[in-house]
Amino acid sequence: MITEKTKAQPLDGAVVAARIKDEVAGQVEAMAQTRDYRPCLAAVRVGDDPASAVYVRNKIKACEEVGIRSEHHALPESTTTEELLNLVNSLNVRDDVDGILTQLPLPRGIDETTIIEAIDPSKDVDGFHPINAGKLAMGRPVFVPCTPAGIIELLDFNAIEIRGLNACVVGRSQIVGRPMAQLLLQRDATVTICHSRTRDLAAGTREADLLVVAIGRAGMIGREHIKPGAIVVDVGMNKISEEQEVHALFGDAAEKRLEVVAKRGYTLVGDVHPAEASEVAGMLTPVPGGVGLLTVAMLMKNTLKAATLKHGLNP
Ligand code: GUN
Numbered sequence: 001m002i003t004e005k006t007k008a009q010p011l012d013g014a015v016v017a018a019r020i021k022d023e024v025a026g027q028v029e030a031m032a033q034t035r036d037y038r039p040c041l042a043a044v045r046v047g048d049d050p051a052s053a054v055y056v057r058n059k060i061k062a063c064e065e066v067g068i069r070s071e072h073h074a075l076p077e078s079t080t081t082e083e084l085l086n087l088v089n090s091l092n093v094r095d096d097v098d099g100i101l102t103q104l105p106l107p108r109g110i111d112e113t114t115i116i117e118a119i120d121p122s123k124d125v126d127g128f129h130p131i132n133a134g135k136l137a138m139g140r141p142v143f144v145p146c147t148p149a150g151i152i153e154l155l156d157f158n159a160i161e162i163r164g165l166n167a168c169v170v171g172r173s174q175i176v177g178r179p180m181a182q183l184l185l186q187r188d189a190t191v192t193i194c195h196s197r198t199r200d201l202a203a204g205t206r207e208a209d210l211l212v213v214a215i216g217r218a219g220m221i222g223r224e225h226i227k228p229g230a231i232v233v234d235v236g237m238n239k240i241s242e243e244q245e246v247h248a249l250f251g252d253a254a255e256k257r258l259e260v261v262a263k264r265g266y267t268l269v270g271d272v273h274p275a276e277a278s279e280v281a282g283m284l285t286p287v288p289g290g291v292g293l294l295t296v297a298m299l300m301k302n303t304l305k306a307a308t309l310k311h312g313l314n315p
Contacts, residue, residue, distance in 0.1 A: 008232070008277065008284040016157045017150075017293035024300045025066040031307065032067065039307035040069040041099040041125065041299070042091045046084060047077040047107040056103050062296045068303055071097070081111045085118055092120040098310060099125035099303035104175070122309065125302040128174060136182050142309075143302055148180035150294025151212060151233055152187070154285070160210075160231060162187040168208035170194045170201070170221065170271075176214040176235050184210070201225065219249045219273040229282040235291050236271030251275035 032038050041063055045056045056072060063070035073087060084102070091100045100123045106112050121131040127143040135142050155162060167189040171177035177193065185191045194204045196215075205211055205225040213221050214235035226232060240246060241261050247254045249269055260267040270287035277284050285291050305315040 007279070008281040011154055011158060011231075011233070011283050011285045011290060013150075013154060013285060013290040013293040016154050017297040019157070020150075020153060020294070020297040021062065021066050021300055024068075024297075024304050027304055027308075028067040031304075031311075035311060037307070037311070038067060038069050039098045039303050040071065040096055041101070041303045042071045042073060042097050044073045044075070044084070044087060044091075044100070044102045046075045046079050046102070046110060049105070052103045052105075058296055059101075059299055062300055063303075066300050066304075068300060077107050079107070079110065081109075081114055084110055084115055088115060088118045092118075092123065097123065098307040099123055099299075101126045101299070123306055125299060125306055127179065127302070133174065133179070136179055139186055141183075141186070143305070144183065145175055145179040146295045146298035146302065147176050147214075147235060147291060148183050149302075150298040151180065151235075151291060152183050153298070154233070154291070154294060155210075155231075158283070160283075162189050162210070165189045165209040166192070166207050167210040167212070168192045168194060168205050169212045169214070170205060171214035171216075171235075173214060180212050180214070184212075213271045215271050217271055218245070218269045220271050221277065222273040223276040223280050226277055226280040228280055230280075231283045232272055232277055232281040233285050233291060234270035234272040234277075234287055236269070237287060237292060238269050238271070239266040240269050241266045249274055 028039060043056050043059055045052055060070045060072050091097050100119050102115055116128045117130060119129055121129045124132050124143050127145040132143045136144055162184060167184045169177050169181045172193055172195045181191045181193050192204055194201055198204060202225045206227050208227055208230055210231045212233040216236060218238035218240055243258060246257050246261060250257045257267045268288050308315045
């Protein structure tokens with residue numbers, strides 16, 4: 001008997017990101033009309049990391065799309081912690097700046113923690129300051145890191161009931177893994193966190209009705225890690241260019257991806273093995289086109305929130 005393999009339903013980030021940005025644009029316009037004020041985001045980038053340059057450019061472009069003012073501060077690789085602190089402090093005290101972000105990773109010579117802790121928590125639209133991380137951990141979130149916040153929006157948009165699910169987060173970074181676990185806990189999921197020292201990764205992930213993966217290793221989560229029918233959210237964004245690797249990861253879709261490699265020199269793949277996961281999972285976020293787009297949309301939402309709170313309004 002020939003049985004047709006059913007493929008996981010793709011969870012499309014583009015639709016949700018567009019919806020969030022539309023909402024933000026409407027509220028920004030209303031603020032401009034009623035308060036004669038437009039929110040402003042200051043994005044700071046240090047050094048020559050090409051990926052960071054792309055990310056910051058996308059953030060500035062999103063600001064333009066939703067009517068938020070923006071400033072792009074690009075500093076040289078040789079910038080010292082003190083020089084960057086001076087810039088952050090000058091942005092902290094400016095009344096016309098609502099949100100401040102420093103694109104990570106910062107160059108090795110700069111003390112990242114010192115910089116993150118210097119940002120005024122009321123302008124910390126990335127949600128990385130310990131005050132904001134602490135409030136989230138206490139169940140009283142104000143500014144929540146954009147990627148995990150976007151994942152919650154994606155699940156809500158698709159009417160996925162989080163309450164009571166067994167959720168597994170793979171990765172424990174300050175940017176994604178930890179805040180993701182906190183948000184899922186706040187929504188009454190039973191949360192497990194797995195990481196690089198977890199003894200039996202597959203045993204942990206296979207229990208999960210909802211699996212969120214943020215580890216930064218191309219295609220590492222395969223068939224054996226996924227509970228049949230699970231909702232799988234792939235936060236990874238890895239560049240690959242080897243033909244063999246493209247075939248191994250994409251199966252039937254490899255030819256299309258190889259065309260992308262021929263054109264750009266690489267194709268993007270998440271931390272989840274796309275061909276294997278699509279045969280086991282019930283729902284799966286694509287890479288690209290999944291979580292990545294939501295991060296920028298949520299940054300817009302956080303920047304509007306910072307401006308709204310500054311005006312003493314309810315966000
Ligand atoms: N680097 C990777 N993700 C992020 C993010 O969400 N914000 C900042 N500032 N840097 C990052």
